[in-house]
Every structure is written in C-alpha cells, then in structure tokens.
Amino acid sequence: MMKRSAQxxxxxxxxxxxxxxxxxxxxxxxxxxxxxxxxxxxxxxxxNLGYVPNPQARALALRRNFLIALIHDNPNxxxxxxxxxxxxxxxxxxxxxxxxxxxxxxxxxMLEKLGQFLERQRPYxxxxxxxxxxxxxxxxxxxxxxxxxxxxxxxxFAEGPHMVASNDREAVRGAVGHLIAAGHRRxxxxxxxxxFRSAFERQKGYEEAIEAAGLPxxxxxxxxxxxxxxxxxxxxxxxxxxxxxxxxxxxxxxEMAAGVLHVARERGLNVPQDLSIxxxxxxxxAAHIWPPLTTVRWPIATMARAAALKxxxxxxxxxxxxxxxxxxxxxxxxxxxxGEG
Amino acid sequence: MMKRSAQxxxxxxxxxxxxxxxxxxxxxxxxxxxxxxxxxxxxxxxxNLGYVPNPQARALALRRNFLIALIHDNPNxxxxxxxxxxxxxxxxxxxxxxxxxxxxxxxxxMLEKLGQFLERQRPYxxxxxxxxxxxxxxxxxxxxxxxxxxxxxxxxFAEGPHMVASNDREAVRGAVGHLIAAGHRRxxxxxxxxxFRSAFERQKGYEEAIEAAGLPxxxxxxxxxxxxxxxxxxxxxxxxxxxxxxxxxxxxxxEMAAGVLHVARERGLNVPQDLSIxxxxxxxxAAHIWPPLTTVRWPIATMARAAALKxxxxxxxxxxxxxxxxxxxxxxxxxxxxGEG
DNA sequence: TTGTATGCGTTATCAT
DNA sequence: ATGATAACGCATACAA
Numbered sequence: 284m285m286k287r288s289a290q291x292x293x294x295x296x297x298x299x300x301x302x303x304x305x306x307x308x309x310x311x312x313x314x315x316x317x318x319x320x321x322x323x324x325x326x327x328x329x330x331n332l333g334y335v336p337n338p339q340a341r342a343l344a345l346r347r348n349f350l351i352a353l354i355h356d357n358p359n360x361x362x363x364x365x366x367x368x369x370x371x372x373x374x375x376x377x378x379x380x381x382x383x384x385x386x387x388x389x390x391x392x393m394l395e396k397l398g399q400f401l402e403r404q405r406p407y408x409x410x411x412x413x414x415x416x417x418x419x420x421x422x423x424x425x426x427x428x429x430x431x432x433x434x435x436x437x438x439x440f441a442e443g444p445h446m447v448a449s450n451d452r453e454a455v456r457g458a459v460g461h462l463i464a465a466g467h468r469r470x471x472x473x474x475x476x477x478x479f480r481s482a483f484e485r486q487k488g489y490e491e492a493i494e495a496a497g498l499p500x501x502x503x504x505x506x507x508x509x510x511x512x513x514x515x516x517x518x519x520x521x522x523x524x525x526x527x528x529x530x531x532x533x534x535x536x537x538e539m540a541a542g543v544l545h546v547a548r549e550r551g552l553n554v555p556q557d558l559s560i561x562x563x564x565x566x567x568x569a570a571h572i573w574p575p576l577t578t579v580r581w582p583i584a585t586m587a588r589a590a591a592l593k594x595x596x597x598x599x600x601x602x603x604x605x606x607x608x609x610x611x612x613x614x615x616x617x618x619x620x621x622g623e624g
Numbered sequence: 625m626m627k628r629s630a631q632x633x634x635x636x637x638x639x640x641x642x643x644x645x646x647x648x649x650x651x652x653x654x655x656x657x658x659x660x661x662x663x664x665x666x667x668x669x670x671x672n673l674g675y676v677p678n679p680q681a682r683a684l685a686l687r688r689n690f691l692i693a694l695i696h697d698n699p700n701x702x703x704x705x706x707x708x709x710x711x712x713x714x715x716x717x718x719x720x721x722x723x724x725x726x727x728x729x730x731x732x733x734m735l736e737k738l739g740q741f742l743e744r745q746r747p748y749x750x751x752x753x754x755x756x757x758x759x760x761x762x763x764x765x766x767x768x769x770x771x772x773x774x775x776x777x778x779x780x781f782a783e784g785p786h787m788v789a790s791n792d793r794e795a796v797r798g799a800v801g802h803l804i805a806a807g808h809r810r811x812x813x814x815x816x817x818x819x820f821r822s823a824f825e826r827q828k829g830y831e832e833a834i835e836a837a838g839l840p841x842x843x844x845x846x847x848x849x850x851x852x853x854x855x856x857x858x859x860x861x862x863x864x865x866x867x868x869x870x871x872x873x874x875x876x877x878x879e880m881a882a883g884v885l886h887v888a889r890e891r892g893l894n895v896p897q898d899l900s901i902x903x904x905x906x907x908x909x910a911a912h913i914w915p916p917l918t919t920v921r922w923p924i925a926t927m928a929r930a931a932a933l934k935x936x937x938x939x940x941x942x943x944x945x946x947x948x949x950x951x952x953x954x955x956x957x958x959x960x961x962x963g964e965g
Numbered sequence: 966t967t968g969t970a971t972g973c974g975t976t977a978t979c980a981t
Numbered sequence: 982a983t984g985a986t987a988a989c990g991c992a993t994a995c996a997a
Contacts, residue, residue: 290743292990303968308992318966338744339683340990343973348680350723360705360908371726380745382691382723385712402631403679404721512912541912548914567701571853571882572913573889633974644984649976659982681974684989 291332300328311336338378348405349378351594354397354421355412356388359510359538361566362583366412366435369587379407379595388415394424401428408432408594410587414479433590437481443606444593447586451481451563454579454610455488455533456495458561461577461612462531463496466620467559471504471529473518473539482510485535485563504529508539515542523550523558530621531559537566537578544572544617555619565613575615582608632673641669652677679719689746690719692935695738695762696753697729700851700879702907703924707753707776710928720748720936729756735765742769749773749935751928758821774931778822784947785934788927792822792904795920795951796829796874797836799902802918802953803872804837807961808900812845812870814859814880823851826876826904845870849880856883864891864899871962872900878907878919885913885958896960906954916956923949 293311297304302325309317310325328334342348351374355363370381384400386393401409401424408431411421416434422441425432434441437451462470472489475482486505493500506521508514515534519542522529534540540562547558554560554574562569565580585608592603634652638645643666650658651666669675683689692715696704711722725741727734742750742765749772752762757775763782766773775782778792803811813830816823827846834841847862849855856875860883863870875881881903888899895901895915903910906921926949933944 294990304991305969305993306967309967312992316966321966335740335744337684337990339680339687339689339746340973341992342680343678343684343975344990344992346680346973361701364701364705367724371724380723380725382721383708383712384721399676403676405680512908538908538912545912545914567853567879568909568912571879571886571909573886634976635974645975646977646985647983650983653976657982662982678974681989682976684991685974685976687989 290337291334293334293336296325296328296332296334299332300325336378342405346405347407349380350382350404350406351379351591352382352384352400352404352406352409353412354384354386354409354415356386356415358412358414359536359564359566361564363412365583366410366587369584370410370591372584373588373591373595377595382406386415388418394420397421398424398428401425401430406430410590410594411435413437413481417480431594433593435586435590437484439607440480443604446606447590447593447608448606449581449586449608449610451484451581451610452488452491454581454612455485455563456492458563458577458579458612459489459492459533460496461614462533462559462561462618463492463498465531465559465618467531468498468621469504469527469529469531470498471506471522471532473506473508473515473522473532473534473543475535476509477507479510482535489533508535510536510538512538512542512545515539516546517542519543519546523547523552529558531561531618533561533563535563537562537564537569537576540576540578540617541568541572544576555617556622559618559621561612561618569613570615574617577615577618578613579610580613581610631678632675634675634677637666637669637673637675640673641666683746687746688748690721691723691745691747692720692932693741693745693747693750694722694724694753695727695750695756696724697727697756699753699755700877700905700907702905704753706924707751707928710925711751711932713925714929714932714936718936723747727756729759735761738762739765739769742766742771747771751931751935752776754778754822755820772935774934776927776931778825780948781821784945787947788931788934788949789947790922790927790949790951792825792922792951793829793832795922795953796826796904797833799904799918799920799953800830800833800874801837802955803874803900803902803959804833804839806872806900806959808872809839809962810845810868810870810872811839812847812863812873814847814849814856814863814873814875814884816876817850818848820851823876830874849876851877851879853879853883853886856880857887858883860884860887864888864893870899872902872959874902874904876904878903878905878910878917881917881919881958882909882913885917896958897963900959900962902953902959910954911956915958918956918959919954920951921954922951 293307296307411434413436416436435447439448506518508518552558562576562578565578569576569578596603634645634648637648752775754777757777776788780789847859849859893899903917903919906919910917910919937944
C-alpha cells in the first residue's frame with residue numbers, strides 16, 4: 284500500500300489520529316457534536332500532514348461543487364473585470380474557485396443550456412451580471428435547481444440575499460443636478476439601449492432632476508444610444524445640429540460620452556467651455572481622455588465582494604448584509620458653467 | 625429505488641441498453657476496441673435519455689478535472705478579458721469550463737500556492753499570461769505535476785506546444801520604421817518596466833529600427849515607464865524638457881501613450897503636428913482618445929483560441945499548431961511628418 | 966460522542 | 982469485444 288507519494292487522504296488522517304474517517308469528516312465540516320480533545324488531535328494531524336480535502340470527492344459526495352460561477356452576457360469589459368476582482372478578493376484563500384460562464388442572451392436555448400450547466404457543474408453559487416440578471420426566469424431556474432445566486436443590477440429588483448444593487452437613478456439625479464447648479468438649462472441626455480434596466484434608471488434620474496428644477500422635459504434633447512462609442516457620436520451629431528444646441532449633455536455611460544466628446548472636438552467646440560459633458564461608469568477611459576471626464580463611479584468591486592460574501596460567507600456577516608450601494612459623482616474637468624448662449 | 629427525478633446516470637444507460645457500465649464508459653471515452661453495433665445501440669440510448677456524464681464523478685475517477693485554468697498576475701484588464709473571450713470561444717459547447725485564478729507575483733509563496741492549487745483542482749490544462757508566464761519555475765511545476773500548459777508571451781521562449789507568442793520586436797521595428805519613413809529623426813522611446821519580456825522586446829525593436837536607419841541611439845531619448853498612465857506623463861515631461869525635444873515618441877503601451885498625449889496637450893502642443901505618437905496594444909482607449917492613436921494591435925483573442933486548442937483540441941488540429949502570431953500597425957491620426965525643427 | 970456500512974457516478978483491472 | 986468488481990475520496994444513515 285505504498286502510495287504516500289501523492290496527497291494525504293482522509294484515511295491517512297484517520298489512521299494516524301487513531302479515529303475513524305467519519306470523525307475526521309466531522310472535524311472538516313465543523314460538526315458541533317464532537318469532543319474537544321478529539322477535534323484538537325485530529326486538527327493537529329491535519330496540520331502536520333498538510334491534508335486538504337479532495338474537492339472532486341467532496342463534490343461527488345455532496346452533489347455540489349465548490350465553485351462560484353460568474354454568469355454574464357455582453358456587458359462592458361471593465362465591469363466584468365472589476366466584478367471578477369471583487370469576487371476573487373473574497374474567494375482568495377478560501378476553498379472556492381471562480382468559474383466564468385458567459386451566455387448568449389437572445390438565444391432561445393439560453394435558459395435550457397444554463398440549466399444544463401447548473402445541473403452538471405453544480406456550482407456552490409452563481410453571480411449574475413446585468414443585463415442578463417434582470418431575467419426573472421433565470422432567477423427562478425436557480426431557485427428550482429437549488430443553487431444560491433446573487434443578481435447585480437442598477438436598482439434593487441430582488442430580495443436582499445439575492446441582490447446587489449446600485450442607486451443609478453439617484454446618482455444620475457445628482458449628476459444632472461450638478462449641471463443645473465452650474466447654470467445649465469438646456470441639458471441633453473444620451474440614453475442607453477431600450478430594455479436595459481440601467482438605461483431606464485438613468486433616464487428616470489435625468490427626468491427627475493430636470494423636473495425637480497422646474498425645467499421642461501424636451502424630447503429632442505433625449506436621444507437614443509446603445510452604450511457604444513459610435514452611438515455617442517451619432518447622438519452628439521444629432522444634438523449639436525439643434526438650434527440652439529444643448530450646453531451640457533449627460534451620457535448614460537462613459538463610452539458614449541467619449542463619442543460625444545469626439546464629435547464636439549471635430550466640430551471645433553471646446554469642452555467644457557462650449558459644452559459640458561458628464562458620463563457614467565468611471566471607466567479608465569474617463570480619466571485618460573482630454574479633458575478628463577466628470578462621471579459617476581459605481582462601486583462595482585465593493586458590490587462584487589458583497590455578492591461573494593452572500594454566496595459563500597458565514598451567516599451573520601455584516602458586510603454580506605448590504606445590498607444597496609451608492610454611486611458617487613467624480614468631478615473632473617468636463618463641466619463648466621455655460622458660455623454666452 | 626425511485627430516483628428517476630434527477631439526471632440519468634451511466635447505470636440507467638447500461639440497463640436500458642442491456643450492456644454493462646464499462647461498455648457505456650467505453651462509448652463515452654471513444655475506446656477503439658468496441659463493436660460498432662454495440663456502440664450505436666448505446667449511443668442511441670444516450671441520446672434518448674439525454675445522458676451526460678457527471679463531471680464530478682469523472683473528475684474523481686480520472687484524478688483530473690475538466691477545467692481550464694487561466695493563471696495571470698496584474699496584466700492590463702483588456703488583455704485578460706480578450707484572452708478570456710478567445711478561450712471561451714473554443715471552450716463553448718465543449719465539456720470544459722474556464723476557471724480564473726489570479727496569482728500574486730512577488731509573493732514568496734506564490735509557487736507553493738500555485739502547486740497546491742494545481743494538485744487540488746487538477747485542471748485539465750492551464751493558460752498562463754504574461755508577465756508571470758515568463759517564470760520558468762512555474763512551467764517546470766506544471767511539467768512535474770503533469771498538467772498541460774500553454775504560456776503566452778511577447779517572444780517565443782518555449783516550445784510550440786507550450787507557447788503562443790507575438791512578435792513584439794518585429795512589430796515595434798515596423799512601427800518605429802513608420803515614424804522614420806514619415807521623416808522623423810529624433811524619436812523617443814517610453815519603455816516598459818524592467819524585467820518584463822514584453823518591455824525588453826519592444827525596446828529591442830526600437831533600437832533595431834533606429835540602428836537600421838543609421839540613426840544614433842540616444843539614451844536621453846529612452847526613458848523608463850511602468851506601463852501606467854502616470855508614468856507616461858512623467859516620461860513625456862522629461863522628454864519635452866529636452867532641447868531639442870523629440871518630434872515623435874513610441875510608447876511601449878497605449879496607456880502610457882495616453883499619458884504622453886495628455887502632457888503634450890497640457891503644454892499646448894498639437895498632436896500630431898508638433899509631436900507624433902505611437903502606442904502598443906490597441907486597447908479601446910486608443911481609438912477613443914483625440915486624436916485617435918496609431919498603435920500596434922496584437923491578436924490576443926486569436927492567440928487565446930490557439931492556446932485553448934493546444935490545451936483541449938484533438939491532436940492534428942491545424943489551428944492548434946500555430947504558436948507565433950503577428951501584430952500589425954493600426955494607422956490612425958497620431959502620426960504626421962515632423963514640423964519645422 | 967464516535968464508528969460501521971454504504972452510496973455518490975465514473976473509470977481501471979483483470980478476467981472471460 | 983465485453984463484464985464483474987474494485988477503486989477514487991468523502992459524506993450520510995444508522996447503529997453503538
């Protein structure tokens with residue numbers, strides 16, 4: 284029976300500690316009914332041997348893997364990465380690993396495939412990113428399969444244990460309020476794509492700020508976009524052709540804001556003197572374009588950490604209780620009072 | 625024994641097909657010694673039942689998981705994400721899943737921890753990103769443990785089956801050559817951090833291009849950076865204080881190039897009229913700043929796909945043979961002939 | 966509080 | 982070419 288070459292198993296621990304496998308198993312799984320002495324003795328052997336339970340065997344016996352799955356579809360790259368970082372900060376030094384599973388929203392078999400994935404892989408928990416997180420069927424699927432899940436979104440559309448949300452509406456209200464406070468009266472909105480909760484919330488935030496200031500809501504100042512650079516350019520062209528053109532624009536994300544900036548520059552406009560711009564996301568682009576972009580930063584990594592804690596944390600963890608996170612306005616150089624209009 | 629509720633198992637298939645478990649197993653694993661009739665019959669039952677082998681059980685029996693691990697440390701976000709996309713394109717619709725495992729280069733226990741990770745998780749294969757991919761000990765570790773691996777880098781520093789490399793040196797030679805062809809003679813280099821192979825290769829490419837043109841290699845025109853925006857700014861300040869200042873600068877990545885652009889703008893310089901700039905990476909930033917940045921694009925996603933194929937593909941796959949990939953110069957608006965010097 | 970026997974779903978060994 | 986039986990390493994039911 285010489286196979287001491289590889290990892291020690293639960294049998295080795297049991298034999299050396301002079302107890303049964305089951306007792307070792309109890310120590311590992313923190314069973315409450317266990318003699319303190321026995322526990323200490325076993326723990327010592329475990330430490331000496333450097334024993335770590337075999338994840339594959341555990342997964343088979345428990346019918347549950349020690350994996351956290353990140354499910355997303357087509358959000359911006361920076362967000363996915365920030366989420367991964369936040370998740371991994373919590374998962375680091377735990378027995379959990381992160382598995383990334385993109386899906387094709389729009390595919391008719393998406394739910395079916397995801398169901399197969401969950402039933403096969405049996406992850407310990409899943410983190411679902413927007414916009415696919417808004418899909419109620421997906422949440423129900425997790426529920427049915429009995430898989431823990433946390434949804435991320437721009438508004439709290441689920442219960443606390445299953446949700447990490449930012450307050451996009453409020454944040455945008457603040458951002459547009461900042462424009463109004465600077466003296467702007469003709470403020471445009473570049474919207475996100477139809478059907479996205481984030482786009483909806485940001486639009487609402489804009490509308491509420493405009494109305495709160497007693498300003499008229501003008502449809503011509505609200506133009507559609509799809510969160511991409513090019514759509515920001517198209518929106519800017521449409522907006523700057525207006526007479527009079529807006530003196531400021533709030534863009535529902537940074538990438539479109541960069542597009543607006545691009546067009547403004549092409550037309551010889553000075554930002555912010557001739558046109559103020561505010562974006563949303565605080566991507567690296569925002570700080571690196573010229574002028575540096577005033578934008579809304581949402582605490583993605585913090586939200587991801589909280590989500591991971593909800594998924595794998597001990598109950599009662601304070602940090603895991605939070606499920607609403609506030610975004611803040613990052614003031615840089617793309618906002619100024621309006622010029623002579 | 626009523627548990628037909630869940631997934632069908634290999635036993636169900638065997639019973640219905642009227643064969644033994646082992647035979648089903650042989651079908652699944654494409655064993656060559658198998659009667660064609662039997663195979664077809666079993667395959668039919670498998671299809672009818674929608675049977676899929678349980679990954680956890682396979683992992684336990686095979687002592688090998690059907691996971692591909694992406695190991696990286698602190699490279700730029702865009703690269704990690706592009707790699708993930710490339711990898712996932714190949715892994716999609718296979719039995720493999722992607723698991724992301726960042727490491728802390730510099731930590732003295734890094735190798736040890738990684739060893740534990742590999743022995744515990746037993747991934748089917750690992751993809752190692754630069755700069756940690758340059759660590760020979762890590763490669764040896766994979767070798768010892770018997771884990772397939774592919775290293776990614778800026779030069780082919782390993783054998784084909786274990787390497788996907790770009791030709792940074794040649795690409796930079798071309799980029800700097802482009803500057804020289806435009807008439808520049810005082811061309812600066814913003815270097816990457818010491819110890820990075822990519823930084824080294826890009827520097828060599830610069831030097832080779834300068835020397836090939838019969839130009840003098842001037843140390844004052846070669847300034848250190850660390851691949852971050854701020855270091856690009858510091859480099860630019862140092863460079864633009866020179867008299868005469870350079871008429872063009874090649875930056876070893878886009879982020880630093882954006883920093884150079886930033887400082888040039890602060891000093892009232894026009895780009896490209898007063899200063900031409902070329903970057904490296906073709907990150908989204910490059911296309912979205914003003915002026916759009918001429919830069920070197922390396923085919924990260926393609927490299928990642930090839931790596932995935934090396935890891936999980938059938939032997940003989942042509943696409944999996946490739947291990948050197950060419951980067952190309954993307955000409956945008958940040959290069960012009962030098963003004964009156 | 967602890968141990969025994971058995972199951973999880975697959976693959977490997979060694980028969981036939 | 983196929984099958985019976987034993988791993989694989991851990992957890993659970995039930996007994997002690």
